[in-house]
Amino acid sequence: QVQLQQWGAGLLKPSETLSLTCAVYGGSFNGDYWTWIRQPPGKGLEWIGEINHSESTNYNPSLKSRVTISPDTSKNQFSLKLNSVTAADTAVYYCARLKDIAAAGGGVFDIWGQGTMVTVSS
């Protein structure tokens, strides 16, 4: 049973870089796509971007200029970096796995991490 465990700094100042890591347990990192999604307090979900083990990426156009998602296949982990953060980036950030593309056809998220609250405040 694949499980995701995520961690990272929870309090940032404006203009700093958000950095989160997600570890994959109980399954192989290779062969799947992995994603980051965020949810501002009391609001809906926003997809940030996704990556596979060969570093093929797909980013939300609205965040693409500030986002980097990268894999560490040796550790079965992947990470998110979001630079130049503002208060608008305050949210719970989730890592997730894309469900098997052959079964679901693409960007469906079937396994989620526990979420990390990130607050941006001066």
Added chain:
Amino acid sequence: DIQMTQSPSTLSASVGDRVTITCRASQSISSWLAWYQQKPGKAPKLLIYKASSLESGVPSKFSGSGSGTEFTLTISSLQPDDFATYYCQQYNGYSRTFGQGTKVEIK
């Protein structure tokens, strides 16, 4: 960008009710639509993918239908555990966007 609009935003219902949530896409997404359930403080849970395929382990009281631009999620016989917020999500091509959510409350 493909916009997803859910209705209603809030739905008040009683235990045992059959409820339907609608999701509309700003352009055709074929059947590339998923539904999620989210409870407070928890990550979303996948219920339905490809508009009508039930995720493994999800009770059959959840069903999805639709194609193109209009989709529905139906919950037959609402139970206390079903009171939550539900999100639709499109995944047409390389684009992924969520609806704004529908909160199902106890009447």
